[in-house]
Amino acid sequence: MSSPTLCFATRSVGEFSETWMWRQIIGFRRFRTHVLTWRYKHRERFPLGDVPVTIQREAVCWPEKTAWFTRRIHRLRNLPGRNFFATTRREYAAIGKTISAIRPDVLLCQHGPMGLRMLPVAREFGIPLAVHFHGTDLAGALANPWYRWSLKSALHQFDAIIVVNMKQRDWLVEQEVKPEKIHVIPCGVPTDECVPPPAAERDEMPPRFIAVGRLVQLKGVDVTIRAFERVVSEVPQAQLVIVGEGPRREELEVLVDDLGLRNNVCFTGWLSQDEVRRALRGSNVFVQHSLVPEGWPVSVAEASAMGLPVVVTNCGGLAEQVVDGVTGLIVPMRDVRAMHEAMLKLARSPNLRMDMGMAGRTRMIQEFDVKKQIAKLEEALMSCVSFNCKNHE
Numbered sequence: 515m516s517s518p519t520l521c522f523a524t525r526s527v528g529e530f531s532e533t534w535m536w537r538q539i540i541g542f543r544r545f546r547t548h549v550l551t552w553r554y555k556h557r558e559r560f561p562l563g564d565v566p567v568t569i570q571r572e573a574v575c576w577p578e579k580t581a582w583f584t585r586r587i588h589r590l591r592n593l594p595g596r597n598f599f600a601t602t603r604r605e606y607a608a609i610g611k612t613i614s615a616i617r618p619d620v621l622l623c624q625h626g627p628m629g630l631r632m633l634p635v636a637r638e639f640g641i642p643l644a645v646h647f648h649g650t651d652l653a654g655a656l657a658n659p660w661y662r663w664s665l666k667s668a669l670h671q672f673d674a675i676i677v678v679n680m681k682q683r684d685w686l687v688e689q690e691v692k693p694e695k696i697h698v699i700p701c702g703v704p705t706d707e708c709v710p711p712p713a714a715e716r717d718e719m720p721p722r723f724i725a726v727g728r729l730v731q732l733k734g735v736d737v738t739i740r741a742f743e744r745v746v747s748e749v750p751q752a753q754l755v756i757v758g759e760g761p762r763r764e765e766l767e768v769l770v771d772d773l774g775l776r777n778n779v780c781f782t783g784w785l786s787q788d789e790v791r792r793a794l795r796g797s798n799v800f801v802q803h804s805l806v807p808e809g810w811p812v813s814v815a816e817a818s819a820m821g822l823p824v825v826v827t828n829c830g831g832l833a834e835q836v837v838d839g840v841t842g843l844i845v846p847m848r849d850v851r852a853m854h855e856a857m858l859k860l861a862r863s864p865n866l867r868m869d870m871g872m873a874g875r876t877r878m879i880q881e882f883d884v885k886k887q888i889a890k891l892e893e894a895l896m897s898c899v900s901f902n903c904k905n906h907e
Contacts, residue, residue: 519616645675676891702884703883721749727758737853755797
């Protein structure tokens with residue numbers, strides 16, 4: 515019996531911030547996977563091998579990016595179905611041709627907006643639809659009333675819903691989604707690729723904190739810098755490496771200068787995945803002061819897998835990634851003092867850093883290895899295929 519066909523629908527493939535998506539695509543073993551996307555970036559870094567890819571070029575008109583009049587017309591057309599993020603008329607036929615050619619047994623949509631976009635197509639062709647939520651699509655995006663109304667109306671039409679933390683699951687249950695439809699499956703981390711250096715190598719270096727992510731307001735890098743200033747006042751040799759780019763970089767560099775930290779803080783800019791891992795190997799504490807509910811940040815998981823203790827905020831899925839006092843320390847959001855105390859505690863104790871780091875690595879290997887998570891995702895998708903087959907017997 516041949517393997518069932520999976521259509522993997524996503525707005526973009528090859529984003530540096532979404533390496534987990536590439537790992538899923540190349541990691542599926544129980545499906546014949548076909549990717550449907552609107553963009554495929556950095557192909558040389560994210561090759562898909564013999565996985566076929568269809569780039570939907572015929573219509574690149576995304577409703578949320580169009581002029582207000584066009585958006586209003588689109589919403590009026592979709593008012594009967596209460597799905598204001600459904601595919602536009604212009605591209606519906608083009609997507610239909612692609613789906614007809616692929617003939618998938620199940621459709622997996624990455625992120626909530628893509629699930630809403632493909633819902634009419636899935637229903638038209640009778641294809642089970644699974645939607646994989648991650649972070650803002652079940653958090654900050656809900657502030658958009660059009661998205662919130664559309665999603666709440668559509669939730670009960672999805673055949674499976676994959677989320678990455680228990681808080682997302684609890685919200686779905688509050689919306690009266692059947693619990694058996696909900697699967698909590700974090701993205702996972704490639705633990706075999708995240709190899710920490712010998713313990714002695716880290717013991718010899720001064721306290722070196724590292725933050726990895728986009729330099730935007732919601733990552734709270736300014737809070738980390740202000741907390742780090744207090745650490746330096748007591749541990750002058752401490753260092754902070756900030757990896758990433760974003761609109762706040764200039765402002766953050768000015769803050770570093772104003773606080774007199776230029777000799778202690780290094781901005782690396784964007785780094786490749788291999789370069790990030792080298793930076794993690796050369797550090798001994800990972801910090802992320804998120805100010806919005808996170809889904810399941812892979813950067814935090816990779817740091818744990820690399821044997822680093824982590825300091826994070828009690829925000830979304832972060833609290834599920836970190837065991838407070840065991841694999842790292844959890845602090846309240848926007849609390850500079852608590853952040854400083856957590857960082858200082860680790861700066862002063864190499865043994866604590868080593869114990870927490872190794873506990874974090876062990877936990878990532880045992881519970882969150884990416885191969886195990888992909889196997890769980892395949893199982894959830896196979897349940898959609900099996901259920902659909904029973905309904906057609």
